[in-house]
Amino acid sequence: MTSVPFVSFVLNGRRKKLAVHPMKRLLDVLREDCGLTGTKEGCGEGECGACTVLLDGTPVNSCLVPAAHADGARVTTIEGLGGRHRLQRAFVEHGGAQCGICTPGMILAAVALGPRPSLQTIKVGLAGNLCRCTGYSAIYRSIRNA
Amino acid sequence: MASRVRKAVGRNVLRKEGHDKVTGAARYIDDLTFPGLLHARTIRSTIPAGEIARVRFKGDRGGFTLVDHHDIPGRNIVALIDDDQPCLAERTIRHAAEPILLLVHDDREKLLAAEVQIDYRPSTPNYDPETSAVTFKTIAIDKGDLDAGFAAADVIVEGEYRTGHQEQLYIETNGVIAVPGDSVTGADRGITVYGSMQCPYYVHRALMILLGLPAEKVRVIQTETGGGFGGKEEYPSIIAGHAALAALKTGRPVKLVYDRVEDMLATTKRHPSIVRHRTGVTKDGRLTAVDIDAVFDGGAYATLSAVVLSRGMIHAAGPYRCDHIRIRGRATMTNTPPNGAFRGFGAPQTQFAAEVHMDRIAERLGLDPVRIREINALRPGDTTATGQRLGKDSSALQVLREAVKRTEFKKRRRALARANGPAEAGRHGAAKGIGLSLFFHGSGFTGAGEVKLAAKASLALTDRGARIHVASTEIGQGTRTMLAQIVADALGVKYDDVDVNAADTGEVPDSGPTVASRTCMIVGRILERCAEEMRARLGRLTPRQYLRTFGPLVITKQYERPAGMVWDDTLYRGDAYGSYGWGCDVVEVDVDRDTFEVRPTAFTSVHEIGKAIHPAFAVGQIEGGSAQGLGYALLEEVVMRDGRMANATLTNYIIPTSLDTPPMTIVLLENPYPHGPSGAKGVGEMPIDGPAPAVVNALRHAGFDLREIPATPERVMVASK
Numbered sequence: 001m002t003s004v005p006f007v008s009f010v011l012n013g014r015r016k017k018l019a020v021h022p023m024k025r026l027l028d029v030l031r032e033d034c035g036l037t038g039t040k041e042g043c044g045e046g047e048c049g050a051c052t053v054l055l056d057g058t059p060v061n062s063c064l065v066p067a068a069h070a071d072g073a074r075v076t077t078i079e080g081l082g083g084r085h086r087l088q089r090a091f092v093e094h095g096g097a098q099c100g101i102c103t104p105g106m107i108l109a110a111v112a113l114g115p116r117p118s119l120q121t122i123k124v125g126l127a128g129n130l131c132r133c134t135g136y137s138a139i140y141r142s143i144r145n146a
Numbered sequence: 147m148a149s150r151v152r153k154a155v156g157r158n159v160l161r162k163e164g165h166d167k168v169t170g171a172a173r174y175i176d177d178l179t180f181p182g183l184l185h186a187r188t189i190r191s192t193i194p195a196g197e198i199a200r201v202r203f204k205g206d207r208g209g210f211t212l213v214d215h216h217d218i219p220g221r222n223i224v225a226l227i228d229d230d231q232p233c234l235a236e237r238t239i240r241h242a243a244e245p246i247l248l249l250v251h252d253d254r255e256k257l258l259a260a261e262v263q264i265d266y267r268p269s270t271p272n273y274d275p276e277t278s279a280v281t282f283k284t285i286a287i288d289k290g291d292l293d294a295g296f297a298a299a300d301v302i303v304e305g306e307y308r309t310g311h312q313e314q315l316y317i318e319t320n321g322v323i324a325v326p327g328d329s330v331t332g333a334d335r336g337i338t339v340y341g342s343m344q345c346p347y348y349v350h351r352a353l354m355i356l357l358g359l360p361a362e363k364v365r366v367i368q369t370e371t372g373g374g375f376g377g378k379e380e381y382p383s384i385i386a387g388h389a390a391l392a393a394l395k396t397g398r399p400v401k402l403v404y405d406r407v408e409d410m411l412a413t414t415k416r417h418p419s420i421v422r423h424r425t426g427v428t429k430d431g432r433l434t435a436v437d438i439d440a441v442f443d444g445g446a447y448a449t450l451s452a453v454v455l456s457r458g459m460i461h462a463a464g465p466y467r468c469d470h471i472r473i474r475g476r477a478t479m480t481n482t483p484p485n486g487a488f489r490g491f492g493a494p495q496t497q498f499a500a501e502v503h504m505d506r507i508a509e510r511l512g513l514d515p516v517r518i519r520e521i522n523a524l525r526p527g528d529t530t531a532t533g534q535r536l537g538k539d540s541s542a543l544q545v546l547r548e549a550v551k552r553t554e555f556k557k558r559r560r561a562l563a564r565a566n567g568p569a570e571a572g573r574h575g576a577a578k579g580i581g582l583s584l585f586f587h588g589s590g591f592t593g594a595g596e597v598k599l600a601a602k603a604s605l606a607l608t609d610r611g612a613r614i615h616v617a618s619t620e621i622g623q624g625t626r627t628m629l630a631q632i633v634a635d636a637l638g639v640k641y642d643d644v645d646v647n648a649a650d651t652g653e654v655p656d657s658g659p660t661v662a663s664r665t666c667m668i669v670g671r672i673l674e675r676c677a678e679e680m681r682a683r684l685g686r687l688t689p690r691q692y693l694r695t696f697g698p699l700v701i702t703k704q705y706e707r708p709a710g711m712v713w714d715d716t717l718y719r720g721d722a723y724g725s726y727g728w729g730c731d732v733v734e735v736d737v738d739r740d741t742f743e744v745r746p747t748a749f750t751s752v753h754e755i756g757k758a759i760h761p762a763f764a765v766g767q768i769e770g771g772s773a774q775g776l777g778y779a780l781l782e783e784v785v786m787r788d789g790r791m792a793n794a795t796l797t798n799y800i801i802p803t804s805l806d807t808p809p810m811t812i813v814l815l816e817n818p819y820p821h822g823p824s825g826a827k828g829v830g831e832m833p834i835d836g837p838a839p840a841v842v843n844a845l846r847h848a849g850f851d852l853r854e855i856p857a858t859p860e861r862v863m864v865a866s867k
Contacts, residue, residue, distance in 0.1 A: 036170070037170070037173070037176075037177035038169070040174070041176065042317040042318070042319075042796075043796040045406065045796060047795075047796035047797055048317055048796055077170070078168075079170050081169075082169075083168075083169045088168040089168075091164075092164035092165060093160065095158075095161075095762045095763060095766045097164060097167040097168055098373075098622035098623065098624070098770065099371065099372045099373040099374075099621055099622025100166075100167030100168075100372065100622065101174060101317045101318040101372025102317050102372075103167050103168055104168075104170045107168060122804070123804045124804075124805065126803075126804045127803045127804050129804075130317060130796070130803060132315055132316060132317055132373050132375070132770070132801065133623075134769060135766075135769035135770045135772055135773030135774075135807055136769075136804045137807075137809075137810050138762070138766050138769065
């Protein structure tokens, strides 16, 4: 194997420099090399959005992003929101999280919508994040009450 | 002790594990690791029927451990009902995706790259459940005199209805980790399995039989579970068995987590069905004879087909009264992956047929869909198909009338029909329709099931309150929260002072599987009784005072059948369920006249559930189950080609997104069941019974005569009148 170059990015506000294969999925880099397992794998094909993280503030499916693509970027995972973010609180209070496996990705996709999104903005903005438990209504209530 | 504590039942308290779920701290199976962890991969058959001739590992075997049926110390079966399914195939192959061999390695890349060649002697597969030579189960329900019923009829209406497979599509795939020995105590014999599952004691029993181990040498611990919907009822026994065999052979922890494709190819789905109705009815709309014949496609092995069929048949006549009923059902074998538990458990299939048929009867008689249901809906004092006399806790008319009133159903129906105008060729834009469905769902195990199961639950006194010990699992529906609410009120302590032990067979009694809408009504009631006794034992002492004076206090109780409940399993007569929930769905659809795509535009559901322990969670179950039901109705099609799912990806098997799901109005009605905790019945499954027939009835109203789901554009085009 050829020598592995470094990938560096800012993860949840902290600089990271990792020796990983440039084509390794960002999802695996986060879960395995950074030990942050809050980012989930649901399908591995960019359909379900469970692995959503923010790359320079934009939601991406981290299962489709090679590590090299994150080089020099700001990466935000669910762990980066701390635990007191208004959306996190609202998802608990309004039933936005049931089984919880889509929740980290869903919350990050909601963060990217900005403050006070309209219902239509929410529906379009979350169309890439599948939830099998809620039928989405409780997620809308959570975001609108955040 | 102080009893002026704010009541928890009926209040939207915070989810016990809510904080962990929104912060990413909740640990699902793939988030766990162990020192020396190995990974496993399942090698599966690629033919639907035949025999294995030769298995050959190609390439360098360095670092690989191979596990096959020779490595099974106990019996090579997945212990469930019929014990017909091998854990690893020996010679016979009954479906494509049948597990044959496990490869184990510490490097996942090498594992994925490994090649195993399997030579077969193929035989001719059968994919038709109606002509299958193997029947897993038949059910016969008879009431009254069918011939007399038909003789009293003015009109006879017949129909055949079909439903397809449906994938549970929990967002977390099936997965387990097996650790040699007892990984909690450190004892070196036996096995510990962690995993995503609904029923730890099902896995426990299956492992004892597979591994030939006594109960105390098998420990099963549920990890946070990312959805189940029945798909993690019986299947985890297979994957746990595989990982356990690999862990015992290698002496190291082994992780086996499916990727999405494997999960869709290999794991259970909802049984496809063919249901035929022949109904006698008087001119004024009274049912005089109901004759139903149903076939469920069980797939290659029996799994839970017998009980899925049972629930399906008991619900087959719908929530209607009729003196003369004959129901015949069979579940048969085909050479496709085994079908199994899925929310609703047979009832969505048969109630789809019953409700679409009911609209066709109304149409034939020139009655509107509400009137035909008002005439025939089961009332308190009426008897069901099995002869169960309904109590005051039955609410068919109430949910129907509430849904009709809320949606202004009759007015909307006239308005949409006017807007559509007369059908004519070459029209563009949307055709509109509105339809409804009336349905019911029995809570708890069928018939004598709860008596045989004899579920136990325990409550242990803690410093401030109590700790719940049950094997009932939290899979998103709110088990921990809801059970803690029930206990808090019965014990007279704060909700926050009741906590819930992990569902770990080493620590909790067998409260039964987390299925059949039984966790709240059955397990909740056992816990309520534990808490009532604990409260009496405490007297005026606080928990802390009691513990200091008398030492630890654990109360364990077992299920008790309510007085007067009778069931005859041979004749299939009697009280099939302790109680039923009742529901009515109304849906409006737009049909694109050019593309035949169907869009649900408004959805209303009225559910009567006894008592909503946690109203927001109850609404969440109904919204989520309804969305899953709309997917079943319109989008979710499993394409089987040569006995294999041809569209086993999330790109090609479509479940509803936020944009596919219409705005929902959910109405809860409460008509208490005297033997449920605070009057509660089950709620988890019922929401998926109603959407599909409501959608198809709305399509009928819009001018499309469908008898089959999913109502894909192709089918809608063909059904275009």
